[in-house]
Amino acid sequence: MKKTLFYSIFSFLVFTQLSFSQVTEDPEIRKMISEIKTENLEATIHKLVSFGTRHTLSETKSKTKGMGAAQQWVKNEFDKASLESGGRLTTTIDYFTAKADGKRIPADSYIGNVMATLKGTDPTDDRVLIISGHLDSRVTDVMNVKSNAPGANDDGSGVAALIELAKVMSKRSFPATIIFVAVTGEEQGLIGARYLAEKAKASNWNIIAMLNNDMIGNSLSSGTNLRDNTQVRVFSETIPYLETEEDAKMRKAISRDNDSPSRLLARYIKTTTEQYVDQLTVKLVYRNDRFLRGGDHTPFSQNGFTAVRLCEMNENFDHQHQDLRTENNVVYGDLPEFMDFEYLRKNTCANLATLANLASSPKTPVNVGIEVKKLSNSSTLIWSAPEKAPYGYQILMRETVSSHWEKTFFTKETQIEIPYSKDNYFFAVQTVDALGHTSLPVFPIPIR
Numbered sequence: 001m002k003k004t005l006f007y008s009i010f011s012f013l014v015f016t017q018l019s020f021s022q023v024t025e026d027p028e029i030r031k032m033i034s035e036i037k038t039e040n041l042e043a044t045i046h047k048l049v050s051f052g053t054r055h056t057l058s059e060t061k062s063k064t065k066g067m068g069a070a071q072q073w074v075k076n077e078f079d080k081a082s083l084e085s086g087g088r089l090t091t092t093i094d095y096f097t098a099k100a101d102g103k104r105i106p107a108d109s110y111i112g113n114v115m116a117t118l119k120g121t122d123p124t125d126d127r128v129l130i131i132s133g134h135l136d137s138r139v140t141d142v143m144n145v146k147s148n149a150p151g152a153n154d155d156g157s158g159v160a161a162l163i164e165l166a167k168v169m170s171k172r173s174f175p176a177t178i179i180f181v182a183v184t185g186e187e188q189g190l191i192g193a194r195y196l197a198e199k200a201k202a203s204n205w206n207i208i209a210m211l212n213n214d215m216i217g218n219s220l221s222s223g224t225n226l227r228d229n230t231q232v233r234v235f236s237e238t239i240p241y242l243e244t245e246e247d248a249k250m251r252k253a254i255s256r257d258n259d260s261p262s263r264l265l266a267r268y269i270k271t272t273t274e275q276y277v278d279q280l281t282v283k284l285v286y287r288n289d290r291f292l293r294g295g296d297h298t299p300f301s302q303n304g305f306t307a308v309r310l311c312e313m314n315e316n317f318d319h320q321h322q323d324l325r326t327e328n329n330v331v332y333g334d335l336p337e338f339m340d341f342e343y344l345r346k347n348t349c350a351n352l353a354t355l356a357n358l359a360s361s362p363k364t365p366v367n368v369g370i371e372v373k374k375l376s377n378s379s380t381l382i383w384s385a386p387e388k389a390p391y392g393y394q395i396l397m398r399e400t401v402s403s404h405w406e407k408t409f410f411t412k413e414t415q416i417e418i419p420y421s422k423d424n425y426f427f428a429v430q431t432v433d434a435l436g437h438t439s440l441p442v443f444p445i446p447i448r
Contacts, residue, residue: 024436028172029276029356035168036352038345044160045152045217045336047073053149054137056111056185056192067184070135071114074182077163078116085170091116096195104142104188113192114182116166120359122175124387128200129359130179130210131165131351132193132296133158134186137334140323142187147323152336153312154320155186157217161348168352174359176208186214186296193296201303208440209265209358210307211351212297217344221314228313229343231281232273232350235295235309236266237288242304250445255400258286259426259443261306267404268440269308269354276353280346283313284403290315306440310347357438362390362431364439365414369447370422379422381444382415383429390431396441397425405441 048054051070059066071093078091095112098105114135120127137151138144150156159182166180185191193212200207219229240260243251251257263286270282289295289309300307316338324333363386371380381395392412396405397420409418410432418427428441 024434025275026356026360026435026437029353032168032172032352032356033276033349036164036345036348038341040164040167041160041217041344041348042336042341044077044163045156045339045341048135048156048159049150049152049336053139053145053147054135054151055145055149056136056188057105057109058145060110067111067136071112071182071184074114074135074159074163078114078166078180081116081167081170084167085118088119088121088173089116089166089170090119094196098185098188098191098195101189105191106143111184111192113184113196116170116180118166118170118174118178118180120175120177121173125175125363126206127176127359127363128179128205128207129176129355130181130207130300131162131213131355132181132183132210133160133162133213134184134192134296135159135182136184136187136192138187138321139333140321142321150324150334150336152319152334153217153339154215154334155213157215157339157344157347158213160344161213161216161351164348165352165355169356172356174356176359178355178359183296190294190296190299194299197299197303197305200300200305207300207305209354210297210300210305211269211354212295212300212307212309213347213351214295214309215312215315215320216310216347217339217341218312218316218319219314219340219343220316220338222316222318224314226314229340229346230279231283231313232347233283233285233311233313234266234269235285235287235289235297235311236260236262237301238263238286240304241302254446256443259428261440262301262308264428264441264443265306266308268358268438269310269350270404272353272357273350277346277349280350282350286403310351312343312347358440360433360435361437361439362386362388362433364442365393365429365431366442368429368442368444370427370444372422372446372448377421378417378419379425379427380415380417381427381429382447383442383444385414386431390439391434392432394430394432394438396428396430399425
């Protein structure tokens with residue numbers, strides 16, 4: 001009886017020192033979301049389709065057809081956004097030579113990624129966020145460079161999203177840098193993304209998040225005829241590609257198999273999207289990509305960066321990687337009329353909410369740990385402030401069987417004791433500013 005009473009008093013005293021965080025919304029993010037227009041996205045899709053084919057190895061000299069014309073048009077759209085950015089948005093086509101591989105690149109080819117960089121306003125903040133979609137398209141034969149390959153959804157949807165985001169976000173300023181990139185060569189083996197990821201690694205870019213948007217504008221599945229424009233999938237790797245032997249030992253010791261940096265980013269996208277975007281739920285998919293398939297986030301993961309893929313809930317294979325034709329009254333081909341532009345708008349807004357929050361957030365806490373000096377049914381977390389102390393910190397908590405965070409505590413201190421056992425819960429710590437912008441969470445390691 002005395003022990004029960006003691007623990008009840010102990011729990012009460014601990015809770016009186018804890019503050020459950022209250023959700024704070026940034027009205028400027030709400031305003032930006034309202035500026036994302038369905039009709040703009042639809043117009044961009046139709047323009048991209050008008051180039052006939054955007055095959056990576058297609059025409060580069062024409063001003064109206066093929067990859068070269070499409071690249072110049074995308075750059076021009078970025079240039080328009082640059083005019084309203086006060087010089088902070090710079091644009092380029094980053095050309096490189098893709099070496100012949102005897103498979104999907106038959107000869108050395110000069111190709112490029114179309115990039116717009118919104119420079120961060122804080123000179124002491126080297127953080128970089130990347131959002132991508134792939135500009136190239138294809139039909140049934142991946143080596144067919146002549147036939148019309150509209151690529152409306154795959155991946156005109158991703159490119160339309162990042163163009164619209166660049167136009168809206170370049171009118172604002174963020175401490176961290178955001179790069180909007182329409183990569184080339186996804187269908188030929190992720191070559192544009194691999195080039196950029198390797199360049200970023202060699203140049204020591206501090207990429208804290210890479211969001212790959214590949215097919216985010218279709219809501220009707222083939223075969224089952226299920227229609228769903230209220231959910232979007234986010235794919236994230238389980239175990240990091242570049243995990244060291246020491247990292248692996250720690251992961252196994254603390255059961256961190258479901259908390260890779262990419263998975264923490266995926267949960268961040270879920271939390272932020274469901275706070276800011278109406279009628280859209282993020283479905284966390286626990287694999288790097290679809291079964292035996294890949295996307296442009298993968299080369300970033302392979303080079304040690306935190307990267308995820310956003311993808312529609314239902315894929316329609318009648319309108320993906322198909323020659324344009326009609327068979328048995330079924331129209332095949334990746335055409336605009338089979339897209340859901342309102343769904344595309346919501347998925348674009350999910351990206352905006354994530355990018356704006358992360359690019360505005362304080363840097364992550366450092367030396368995040370959890371005490372294990374003694375056995376206890378409470379948990380003590382300790383960390384250090386980044387170089388610029390934030391407004392406060394959020395402690396995230398979930399049961400071990402839960403896919404996402406269930407409870408959040410707020411404190412202005414760099415240590416907290418919570419009456420929940422580390423045997424039964426997972427924790428993470430993130431910084432937060434006065435407007436509610438939160439950093440990526442940091443998973444604690446044992447402190448003895």
